[in-house]
Amino acid sequence: MTENIQKEPATDILQDDMKWTVLESEYLIRRPWLTARRDKVRLPNGNINPEFYVLEYPDWVNVIALTDDGRFIIERQYRHGIGSAGWEIPAGVCEKGETPEQAARRELQEETGYGDGEWTLSLVSAPNASTSNNHCYSFVATGVRKISGQHLEATEDITVHLKTREEVMELMLSGQIRQATMLSPLWKYFAEHH
DSSP: OOOOOOOOOOOOTTOSTTOOEEEEEEEEEEETTEEEEEEEEEOTTSOEEEEEEEEEOOOEEEEEEEETTSOEEEEEEEETTTTEEEEEOOEEEOOTTOOHHHHHHHHHHHHHSEEOSEEEEEEEEOTTTTTBOOOEEEEEEEEEEEOSOOOOOTTOOOEEEEEOHHHHHHHHHTTOOOOHHHHHHHHHHHHHOO
16 A cells, blocks of 8 residues: 655745744854854744854865766864864865855866866755754866876865775765765765765
8 A cells, every 4th residue: 555645845944934023133153263242042933042142264175076987085184172083074264255166176187286187066965954054065076187296284184085986985884084075065975875
């Protein structure tokens, strides 16, 4: 016996009919890598939340980069927030005046020395839609090649590795790639390219 399930009609998740009204806003800290504000907001139902905290970040980018022979460019670096090193795809911040693709191309070359290739925007996600105001733009770059050395910032310590599809899948399945903003485009890529 089959069950007839009615689905609600698809709606645009970006509609403003549920938008909160900001009654007051105060910045608590403004630093290059941490900007936090406290908003007093009124919900559409009339309820007031006197303390809702928002972290403001620039938009982020990341890149699933593949060489001509199909190997993934994977990085290993330490992340102080979780206190351990892990495997990642190249990523970074959109600088003022950059498009997400320009930022992604720059980050890939600075962190790995790879560039060129064919680029496609794969996914736009909200890293933490509840309390952060930024988006993460995920690209797939195929046919990239080594075009320079690394150009790391003083606070970056990144090693670059070329991994097969199977090795990347094992890193994902074993929990060695842990950042959600990197896992979501990787899982999408593997779902679309099985």
